[in-house]
Amino acid sequence: MKITAEYIWMDGHEPTQKLRSKTKILNKKIESVSELPEWGFDGSSTNQAEGNFSDCLLKPIWLCKDPIRGEDNILVMCEVMNSDGSVHASNTRAHLRELAEKFAKENVWFGIEQEYTFFEGRNPLGWPEGGYPAPQGPFYCGVGADEVFGREIVEDHLDICLEAGLEVSGINAEVMPGQWEYQIGPLGPLEVADQMWVSRWLLYRVSEDYGVSATLHPKPVKGDWNGAGAHINFSTQSMRKKGGMKVIEDACEKLSKKHDEHIAVYGAHNDQRLTGKHETCSISQFRYGVSDRGASIRIPMQTANDGFGYLEDRRPSANMDPYQACAILIETTCS
Numbered sequence: 001m002k003i004t005a006e007y008i009w010m011d012g013h014e015p016t017q018k019l020r021s022k023t024k025i026l027n028k029k030i031e032s033v034s035e036l037p038e039w040g041f042d043g044s045s046t047n048q049a050e051g052n053f054s055d056c057l058l059k060p061i062w063l064c065k066d067p068i069r070g071e072d073n074i075l076v077m078c079e080v081m082n083s084d085g086s087v088h089a090s091n092t093r094a095h096l097r098e099l100a101e102k103f104a105k106e107n108v109w110f111g112i113e114q115e116y117t118f119f120e121g122r123n124p125l126g127w128p129e130g131g132y133p134a135p136q137g138p139f140y141c142g143v144g145a146d147e148v149f150g151r152e153i154v155e156d157h158l159d160i161c162l163e164a165g166l167e168v169s170g171i172n173a174e175v176m177p178g179q180w181e182y183q184i185g186p187l188g189p190l191e192v193a194d195q196m197w198v199s200r201w202l203l204y205r206v207s208e209d210y211g212v213s214a215t216l217h218p219k220p221v222k223g224d225w226n227g228a229g230a231h232i233n234f235s236t237q238s239m240r241k242k243g244g245m246k247v248i249e250d251a252c253e254k255l256s257k258k259h260d261e262h263i264a265v266y267g268a269h270n271d272q273r274l275t276g277k278h279e280t281c282s283i284s285q286f287r288y289g290v291s292d293r294g295a296s297i298r299i300p301m302q303t304a305n306d307g308f309g310y311l312e313d314r315r316p317s318a319n320m321d322p323y324q325a326c327a328i329l330i331e332t333t334c335s
Contacts (some may be wrong), residue, residue, distance in 0.1 A: 001078050004073040006059050006066060007039055008201050009080050012047035012090040015268035019201050029072045037259055038075060039082075042106040048080060048090050050297070056088060057081040062194040062255075068165035068205060075164065075201070092323040093193070100189045100301040103334045109240075109310070110326055111169065111185030111233035115318045116203065117178055117220040118150045119213045124178035124221060127150045133177050136225055140175045144186050147180050150212065157206050158182070164202065166195045175226040175278075185233065189330065193322035218317035219272035227273030227280070228318035234329050235310035242310050244308030245299075251311065251333040252288040252297050253292055258332045259286040259296070265324040267317030274315065 005024045008018040016195045026038055043049025043056035057079040061107060066073040079086040087094040100108075106212030118125035125135055126149025142148050154171060161182070171182045184199060185192045200216070207214045217307065219227045238247045263270065274283035280286060281296045288297035288311075290304045296315050316325050 001029065002070070002144065003029060004066065004069055005030065005063075005099070005123065006069075006073075006075045008075060008198065009078045010092070010197065010321075011039075012043075014047070017090065017092075017321060019197065021201065022142050029160070030074055031059050033063045033076070036063070038081075039078075043080075046245065048088060052270055053083075055083045056081060056187065057085065061093070062190075062198075064164045064198065067160035067202070075198055076199055092321055092327075094188070096193060096323045096327040096330075105237075106330075106334050107237040108189055108330055108334070109186040109235050110145045110329075111183060111187075111310075112191055112192055112196055112231070112322060113183045113231040113233070114180055114196065114199070114216075115174055115179060115228040116214045116216055117139055117176065117228055117266055118153065118180070118212070119178075119215055119220070124176070124179050125212060125289065130141055136175050136177070139173060139177045139179075141172050147177070148173050150180065153207055153210050153212060154180050154182075157203050158210075160206060161199050161201055164198070164219075166199055167191075168199070170222065174228075176221065179220075179226070179228060180290045186235075193326055196322045216317075216319040218267055218270050218319060219328070222272075224278075225276045229273065229280075229314065230267070230316045230318050230320050230322075230325075232316055232325060232329065233310050233314060234333075239308060239310060241308055245304065248299060248303065248309070248311050252299075254332050255297060256286045256288075258328075261290065262313075262315060262328055262332070265321070265328055266315050267320035268318075270315075270317040279314075281292040283315075293301045 008021040011020050022165050044054035059081050060076045062077040063074045066075045078222045080091045169183045272281050274280045276282035279293045286296045290294045290299045291301045298312040
């Protein structure tokens, strides 16, 4: 028998890495990622090598069912390595892998809220040509053809993510028309980041079939519209136990001292989104508070009431790299 394995990786594009993929034909059903061969690619075409020494390696690190091709076909997330097997400079997963092993006893959980915006040509999906819809307000979690645009794509994306075995925990229409969100987690750091990248690949892929593009730009439309973020819900084992509120507050104090370092890896063009308006804190400020969606870090009301739980980092933009974002949260709060 023959199956397809779609090898997926992150390229060297700056300031935001893009997803790439290519298809390998294999002669047997694959049961484990360890059975998959490494595979070369032309790094000079992905900003990952020079033309005179262009070979890079794809090292399979995680797989799931391919819900688009079906049957025994698979999607394969890969790390990019140099031709000698060393870690490539664009490989941000390797650092997270080291931290996940180092702080395994913390049993860190992540839940990522991925916002995105559909575009049809130059306009957000559902927007009048050359104009604007009604002011934002009725669109969040809305229903009806006059308030919600692209639901059929969203439902298809949800179906294929679930069929692939991804830990999607919810979806909803967002504040700006044509904008949506899905959540993945709670999961460990490597699991949530791998699944987030694959879910993004699936989002782009299913949007192709509708002639629509999905963008993760943090401010897809200038003006009085919400931007697009990727809020990260984060907890350690001690945060989730009785007395965890003190651990969460201590973590927030640590985060306050590393604000600039976090912003540096929380996504390009985030200054356009973190203005202090539209449910954000200013990019130049840091504050945390209970149930405060205008803060850098929101402590959920339930966490405050229970005295334990998790925190929500509202600073990451929609286009952040989850490998880098998860890594710096672990470094800052667990070190």
